[in-house]
Amino acid sequence: MNPDNVSVFDSALYSPLFTQAEMKAVWSDKHLVSCWLQFETEIAAIQADLGIIPAQAAKAIQQAATIDNINWTRLAAETAKVGMAIKPMVDQISEAGDPLVKQYLHWGCTTQDLLDTAQAMRLKSSLSLIRRQVINLIRSLSTMADAHRNTVMVARTNSQDALPTTWGLQLASYLTEMTRNLQRLDALTPRATMGMYGGAVGNLSSIGRVGLEVRERLMSALGLTQPIGLWNASLDGIAETIQCFAIIHGSLCRIANDIELMGRAPLAEVREGEGGGGSSTMPHKANPRACNMIQTLSRMGWMYASSAPNLMDQQDVRAASMRVLNWSLVPESCLAVSTSLARAQRLLDNLIVNKDNMRRNFAASRNLIMSEAVMMQVAEQKGRGESYAMIKTIIHDGLASDMSLEEMLLNSEAVTAMFSEAEITALCDPRNYLGCNDALIDESLAYAQTLLEGTA
Template sequence: MIEASDGDDRGDGTLLDGLFATPAMARLFDDRARLQAMLDFEAALARAEAAVGVIPAEAAPAITAACDATRFDLGAIGLAAADGGNLAIPMVKALTAAIGGDAGRYVHWGATSQDAIDSGFMLQARSGLDLLVSELTAIGDALDALAARHAGTVMAGRTFLQHALPVSFGLKAAGWLSGVTAARAELAHVRATALAIQFGGAAGTLASLGDKGPAVAARLAAELGLPLPPLPWHGDRSRVARIATALGLTAGALGKIALDVALMMQTEVGEAFEPAAAGKGGSSTMPHKRNPVGATLALASARQAQALVPLALQAMISEHERAIGGWHTEWVALPQAFRLTAAAAAQVRVIAEGLEVDAARMRENLDRTQGLVLAERVMMALAPTLGRMPAHHRVEAATKRAVAEGATLHTVLAADAEILATLGADGLAALFQPESYLGASDAFIAAARDAWRRGNEPRGG
């Protein structure tokens, strides 16, 4: 596990980190942590090559001891990178100078800049994925509890932002939970299958190491605790693209929750609210406001994270053995995607763990259309006798009359002698009990919760 640095020197500044990053993820992907990850590669490479006999055994301890990012001038390395086109070139030069003597001659032996940069990123990505999986676990546990607690809390289901049919808030929470379950599984899968060392030398052949290249690569992978791929992947950016895509999918699942909560917090709806806190959600001019600031920041972060995914996908179409620009876009896009996804997760966790649910308002809103949300139920009850389409037309006409007259749908239908004769007074009245028209909701909630719990089970070794 990479330890994030304590410094403030981040590539994108710190002013907006409180909005679009978490402290842990920002530290993990700040400039010093990026440099340290590349230095970890250089130290591991020296140890691997010394073990295989490629470089003198005494060179490895000296190189390893010097691979400490706090000993280097980040600003100078950053400025010098412009001449070579990447950070590894000035880093290797500075590291070599810092070591000096005979050991300095063996720094970066047989490697190329992309080996250090890509392997360093993989070390950071491993820790970043672990942070996100941990956060999603907390979110999922909170949503699991909401789904169980509100399985019988009836509310209006909405399609095209209009009342559709009765649903339970537990089912809505189960839908959120299902998205988080899938996202966490994808992150875990990518961690297990996409991470790998990068080690191919100048053009992916390790020719400079003679017949010892494969042995060094295997030892290097063991040193870094990363998988050894079948071959170097300088020109195959699918591993990075898969990580980016997993982040985008995660951001989507989080953004869905945030958007639903923001809509439920609307004044005219008022069905659920982010947890209140001193100074949270206020307006600079309107003292009465309780804005959905957590959902807002989660949405903004999620949308930005998703917008970065195409950059990683585009980088897959690269030129020959090393790209001219595509690979370079990953250096900004992927760290930022990690920061943004973490920011969205942090906000959604607060929302999920402290969501205030107004069940009475949910029922009040459900009743607002005076039975119209149960029109489908009446239609299906009439269909065996009248036929589905005739029943549809009959109930549709009744709904229009109910709206025009400001009457309940039940009242209008009860005035229709044929309908009353078909369903009976008690039968018709029973159709307007929304609690009994939730279909397979309980089964769906149980299935979502079961999938989450199975995801929490430890995997066999």
């Protein structure tokens, strides 16, 4: 632990809150340089196979291009002078190798080739991790939605009690969003993981006519998408990826918002099961810290998304200034979304659901949210307009009392003339006004399952 670190991603205090360990390793300096060295090793082997450089040179480069030959203090100091770390890294490997390494290392390459290809390599690892996390969340939501399909609760619109629903249907709503997020990830991954190899201005002039074959073999060896044409100045795939992360954040934030609100003391329908965050002065408090962090990370993700189009502010064959934003936007956006997914997974895995309170909270409105159910039944005899006015008048007249909706209806001669006491009780039972609840949950479950069955 280094108490001198500043960023929340590396802070000795805050890093555990803002990072997911596997994702942090992907974007570490050590892994970055390892990707550069892998690039140099792979391209040397391919060039040797095609007779562009001597076979012995490729072997020598492979022996020299190791992380053990990197002096990190020197690399940092020289990067500060040059502005990019590729030349200082190439210089160190050249010095560590024999004359063949000095002559043929980085043959026909330019800085952008290594920067963009290494970023694509790390994005591939990042998107694979995020995809696994999304799939795990989809599976958890599927299980929970099915298990709570009959857990009746108050549905709220504009923060007010509206009609009956079930916790299972609400979970199914989150499920369909996350399923669409998985589709978005799968669609953009080939565009986000496109490697770069084009030389100084992207036309492979330093390699000659075999340049396209070298590029094809290199991308295949690195497991990256093959580029199409000249794309040195194109960062649309990166901007799209960060924007997609923002949408995932939106889905997660909605879940966090709902759980936070449902956990308020007057409702107490759900509660974070990890103990929550204690107050420094109020012994009774257990703050919803998982929800809070998801909300915080979502705002960070939206901030990155608003900045991402700046990457496309390019001119000519390429411009370095906006590309440097990659060094902050891409790793931080990956860390934020992966950490939020991990938080959401733990939140759902440990969530405590109070079914009794969900049912009891209908009484907060004296069961008035069943008014539509009653009105629709009256409408079958009197028409919608007259039934609406009739039920509204009954409620208005009964508000001054402490009567529930059922008691108001039982006191109405107009209503009792149409329905028996048992029928009125049934009309006021939320379980009898759930519409296509089960069918909607089944649709969401089938949608998710179909997509999961087609995933590798």
